[in-house]
Amino acid sequence: MISTIFVLLISYHSTVFAFSSSGLAYCSPSTQTIRSNSNNGQRIQSKSSFALNLSSETGSKDDGELASNPSRRQMLAQSAVAAFSSLVIPTTAVMADENNNDSSSYPYNTQVSFGASWSAVDGLNEMDLSNRNDKVVGFDMKSYKAMRDDPTRTPVFEKAIKERLFKTKNPESQVVLDLGTGPFALFAMMAADMGAGKVYAIEGNPEAAASARYTVKKAGYEDIITVIEGLSTQIQLPEKVDFCVAELIGSVGSEEGVYATVKDAARFLKEPTDSDNWIPTRIQTYGAPASYTLHNLFGPPEFDWTKLGGEPVRFRCSDNGLQLLSDPQVIEDVSFAVGAADRSKEEGTLTFSISADRITKNVQPLFEEFKQKSDAKSSQQYAETTSRSLSGIAMWPRLFLNDHLIIDSRNYPLGGHQKSHWQTVLPIMSGRPLGSLKGGETVEVKYKFELPSDVTKPPQYSIQGVLKYNS
Numbered sequence: 444m445i446s447t448i449f450v451l452l453i454s455y456h457s458t459v460f461a462f463s464s465s466g467l468a469y470c471s472p473s474t475q476t477i478r479s480n481s482n483n484g485q486r487i488q489s490k491s492s493f494a495l496n497l498s499s500e501t502g503s504k505d506d507g508e509l510a511s512n513p514s515r516r517q518m519l520a521q522s523a524v525a526a527f528s529s530l531v532i533p534t535t536a537v538m539a540d541e542n543n544n545d546s547s548s549y550p551y552n553t554q555v556s557f558g559a560s561w562s563a564v565d566g567l568n569e570m571d572l573s574n575r576n577d578k579v580v581g582f583d584m585k586s587y588k589a590m591r592d593d594p595t596r597t598p599v600f601e602k603a604i605k606e607r608l609f610k611t612k613n614p615e616s617q618v619v620l621d622l623g624t625g626p627f628a629l630f631a632m633m634a635a636d637m638g639a640g641k642v643y644a645i646e647g648n649p650e651a652a653a654s655a656r657y658t659v660k661k662a663g664y665e666d667i668i669t670v671i672e673g674l675s676t677q678i679q680l681p682e683k684v685d686f687c688v689a690e691l692i693g694s695v696g697s698e699e700g701v702y703a704t705v706k707d708a709a710r711f712l713k714e715p716t717d718s719d720n721w722i723p724t725r726i727q728t729y730g731a732p733a734s735y736t737l738h739n740l741f742g743p744p745e746f747d748w749t750k751l752g753g754e755p756v757r758f759r760c761s762d763n764g765l766q767l768l769s770d771p772q773v774i775e776d777v778s779f780a781v782g783a784a785d786r787s788k789e790e791g792t793l794t795f796s797i798s799a800d801r802i803t804k805n806v807q808p809l810f811e812e813f814k815q816k817s818d819a820k821s822s823q824q825y826a827e828t829t830s831r832s833l834s835g836i837a838m839w840p841r842l843f844l845n846d847h848l849i850i851d852s853r854n855y856p857l858g859g860h861q862k863s864h865w866q867t868v869l870p871i872m873s874g875r876p877l878g879s880l881k882g883g884e885t886v887e888v889k890y891k892f893e894l895p896s897d898v899t900k901p902p903q904y905s906i907q908g909v910l911k912y913n914s
């Protein structure tokens with residue numbers, strides 16, 4: 444059945460294809476277009492995504508037009524002939540005792556290192572800024588619509604804005620800042636609709652700012668909402684605001700520069716140290732070791748994952764092609780009230796224990812994924828192999844809009860799949876998945892996220908880990 448997959452890939456494109464976290468993407472070098480069957484739930488469209496249609500939750504077949512990144516795609520193309528190669532089993536493995544069912548392959552008492560480093564803008568669109576050296580994550584209209592139409596996000600923001608406005612008896616007394624308003628001036632319009640006296644809407648993306656201005660004019664809110672184009676760090680407001688709404692939260696929470704933006708934006712607020720004056724008031728990024736279907740299916744010499752250079756693969760949070768191997772833990776955690784946001788790095792060590800129960804339970808959803816493109820016998824084999832493999836540390840965000848309104852992009856606390864426009868981010872942390880897991884292994888991870896205070900300098904990420912097989 445492997446051959447079916449080979450044929451599929453080769454026939455889709457003999458010269459260029461890219462993996463997508465969530466669906467078959469085939470791209471043409473001449474049109475620089477990637478078509479993906481991902482749903483419209485993508486926060487940011489990856490420049491180069493990976494692709495094989497193993498996902499059941501597919502949207503329309505041609506709903507994706509992605510920005511191009513020919514060099515990266517060419518690199519992928521050169522290595523993009525499919526192969527199913529064996530998992531990495533450490534050469535130092537002491538082979539098993541006879542009582543163990545998995546005795547032929549389990550690498551007792553060994554340790555394997557893995558890791559990845561990348562920049563926040565790697566693989567993502569960038570804002571079109573006048574200084575070419577400046578780099579800020581950018582969005583296209585499809586991504587803005589996905590955010591706006593996310594039923595797990597936008598109504599919760601609306602509620603939080605309402606609660607904050609009506610904390611005072613007189614919402615008209617309130618001056619509001621919508622920082623990063625986007626093309627629909629979404630939260631600014633909500634605040635105005637709810638009776639805010641004055642709203643400033645800042646937007647760094649020139650096209651989005653123009654569109655926001657048009658939206659405001661059309662709604663007849665020009666006297667209430669003032670749209671200001673530019674990066675917030677370069678802007679002065681004529682007055683201080685009562686509260687700020689700033690949805691600048693990436694799939695790794697910090698990747699859209701929220702630490703730097705919020706740190707600077709404190710100067711806009713009358714009382715920046717009051718956590719009620721920030722929506723959201725706190726964000727977290729959760730992470731857990733994960734298995735990934737395609738990382739198991741394709742490997743060297745034909746396919747070289749190291750050519751991604753650390754650039755993470757991005758999944759819909761509902762995508763069963765990615766399964767968690769341990770309970771999630773917090774990696775980033777920041778409160779916006781001043782002081783907490785004044786942080787230049789997130790750094791620490793986490794220890795995860797691979798769950799035998801999760802390995803067992805992951806087999807069925809992985810089987811369903813493989814089954815879409817493969818026969819039952821092969822699918823079962825792929826699913827069992829994949830369920831016992833580690834590809835990297837998956838990450839996703841959690842937002843506290845106030846002390847009781849919380850948005851989860853994956854189920855809390857176990858990290859189960861759910862719909863969200865945010866993505867689950869998986870840096871592939873070794874050329875081949877680390878396999879032969881049984882449960883009980885330890886994954887020790889050191890993470891270091893550099894979070895510059897200049898919004899035009901993208902955060903830098905590094906995760907280094909050790910997988911310890913036990914006896």
Ligand SMILES: C[S@@+](CC[C@H](N)C(=O)[O-])C[C@H]1O[C@@H](n2cnc3c(N)ncnc32)[C@H](O)[C@@H]1O
Pocket residue numbers: 570581582587590591622623624625626629630645646647648651673674675676690691692699700704898
């Ligand atoms: C995730 S989008 C949110 C758009 C809209 N608020 C919504 O929730 O649908 C973030 C927006 O903030 C803008 N942005 C990010 N950082 C900014 C900054 N420091 N100054 C101005 N705009 C910024 C981006 O261009 C983008 O339009």
